[in-house]
Amino acid sequence: MVSAIKVAVLGGDGFVGWPTALHLSNAGHEVHILDNLSRRWIDTELGVQSLTPMDSIQERTRVWHAETGRRIHFHLIDLARDYELLKNWLRDERPDAVIHFAEQRAAPYSMKSDRHKNYTVNNNVNATHNLLNALVETGVDAHLVHLGTMGVYGYSTVGAAIPEGYLPVGIETMDGATASQEILYPANPGSIYHMTKCLDQLLFQFYAKNDGLRITDLHQGIVWGTHTRETRLHPQLVNRFDYDGDYGTVLNRFLIQAAIGYPLTVHGTGGQTRAFIHIQDSVRCIEIALENPPARGARVEIFNQMTETHRVRDLAKLISGLAGSEIAWLPNPRKEAAENDLVVRNEKFRELGLDPITLADGLLSEIVDVAKKFAYRVDRSRVPAVSAWTRDIAATINHDPEGRRLKSVS
Ligand code: USQ
Numbered sequence: 001m002v003s004a005i006k007v008a009v010l011g012g013d014g015f016v017g018w019p020t021a022l023h024l025s026n027a028g029h030e031v032h033i034l035d036n037l038s039r040r041w042i043d044t045e046l047g048v049q050s051l052t053p054m055d056s057i058q059e060r061t062r063v064w065h066a067e068t069g070r071r072i073h074f075h076l077i078d079l080a081r082d083y084e085l086l087k088n089w090l091r092d093e094r095p096d097a098v099i100h101f102a103e104q105r106a107a108p109y110s111m112k113s114d115r116h117k118n119y120t121v122n123n124n125v126n127a128t129h130n131l132l133n134a135l136v137e138t139g140v141d142a143h144l145v146h147l148g149t150m151g152v153y154g155y156s157t158v159g160a161a162i163p164e165g166y167l168p169v170g171i172e173t174m175d176g177a178t179a180s181q182e183i184l185y186p187a188n189p190g191s192i193y194h195m196t197k198c199l200d201q202l203l204f205q206f207y208a209k210n211d212g213l214r215i216t217d218l219h220q221g222i223v224w225g226t227h228t229r230e231t232r233l234h235p236q237l238v239n240r241f242d243y244d245g246d247y248g249t250v251l252n253r254f255l256i257q258a259a260i261g262y263p264l265t266v267h268g269t270g271g272q273t274r275a276f277i278h279i280q281d282s283v284r285c286i287e288i289a290l291e292n293p294p295a296r297g298a299r300v301e302i303f304n305q306m307t308e309t310h311r312v313r314d315l316a317k318l319i320s321g322l323a324g325s326e327i328a329w330l331p332n333p334r335k336e337a338a339e340n341d342l343v344v345r346n347e348k349f350r351e352l353g354l355d356p357i358t359l360a361d362g363l364l365s366e367i368v369d370v371a372k373k374f375a376y377r378v379d380r381s382r383v384p385a386v387s388a389w390t391r392d393i394a395a396t397i398n399h400d401p402e403g404r405r406l407k408s409v410s
Helices: 017-026 036-048 055-070 083-093 113-140 192-211 250-260 279-291 312-323 347-351 363-373
Strands: 006-010 030-035 072-076 096-098 143-149 166-172 178-184 214-218 223-224 266-267 273-278 301-305 306-313 327-330
Touching: 006 017, 006 083, 017 030, 017 055, 017 072, 017 166, 017 279, 030 055, 030 083, 055 072, 096 113, 113 143, 113 192, 143 192, 143 279, 178 192, 192 214, 192 306, 214 279, 223 250, 223 279, 250 266, 250 312, 250 363, 266 312, 273 279, 279 301, 301 347, 306 312, 312 327, 312 363
Parallel strands: 006 030, 006 096, 030 072, 096 143, 143 214, 214 301, 223 273, 266 327
Antiparallel strands: 166 178, 273 306
16 A cells, blocks of 8 residues: 555545545545535436435545544535636645546436537536646646546447557558557547547646646446445445436446346347446555556556456346346437447556456345345336437337347336
8 A cells, every 4th residue: 555645536426436535535545525516416407316325425424434533525616617716725735646536427418418418528528627727737746547438449349459548550651661659549439428538538648748747547347336345334324326227327227127126128139248347346446546656747547447348138137047037128229339349458457456356256136135225215217218319219229139129118
């Protein structure tokens, strides 16, 4: 472990931010959460709530102090809109590291309407740029660790493993020779949300080159699970757990659906292959990244933060086998490849000591148990994913793996 540092967790009230804040506080670091609580407002907008009952951020930090004797400081700051507040906070507090989770993170939410597209772009791009700008302006030499996404690479099958951020290319020069370069892997976002993370990458590249900021970008897969060692310490430290069609992610959704006897909502043929990571590993990866900052003047450090890949229909079959659930093959509301292969390089975290938790480790049934415990809080009408990528539904995938036409379930 590195010696204790002062760390700002931007978006520290969210699904990965909260367990990260607890983990770093437990490791002895001085933790400050900066958050505008927008995720709670979006719950109100959508009329849904976390499966698990969450207390206010003030109550959560109070309970943490009562349980452990450690303090987590909370500051209500909107990164995207309160630039001066952010700058003054950085100038006064001069953190050693900043972890940036403070973005709208759901692809379906970002595609709901023109208003949601605008919100996601304005919020995410401004938050990232305000932060970079303020770090330069205040001269705070903090290591910036950003939660990016595997989705920046896209999901086309290329027959090669996805490298950790950079791709070596040969460019034919005017005299017929070949010049070698390493470029950012071509961005290929599948939603407005994923597109903002692609834009973030360019902002990072510029600020690392121009101002020498030390930046690590974590290309994270789909997180599953809910508890970490620290959130288990007290019922009021529980993490949030989303099940609705906008914020619930595929594996956690299937587990909740299994718990409440709802048919597993596979989009299309379920041939989509995605990268996954357990929430406990996600938190550990962030700690490892924090302990290994790039040098000043170095290019942006990029890690693929994922531990295994799975096809959606294989996950559905696995959980159906575990819990006896039915599978509903639904028209896909998204515009995405019906079938794709995915091979991802992730040696960097392994070499730095990550020992991954895999689906085979038996945690799936633990999550079904959590879901059963809070099943009374589920509003079944909010389970279907209704946010459509295109108004032309005929352009979406509309048949099951055997080619039968699909109908929606409610
Ligand atoms: N899917 C289903 N049924 C469902 C929900 C999803 O078949 O009920 C399918 C989707 O069509 C998609 C795949 O499962 O093909 C993954 O969807 P998801 O909602 O689990 O994940 P995604 O929208 O990609 O976004 C999530 C997080 C995001 C993070 C991303 C990592 O919300 O913040 O960046 O995972 S990644 O997918 O690797 O880009």
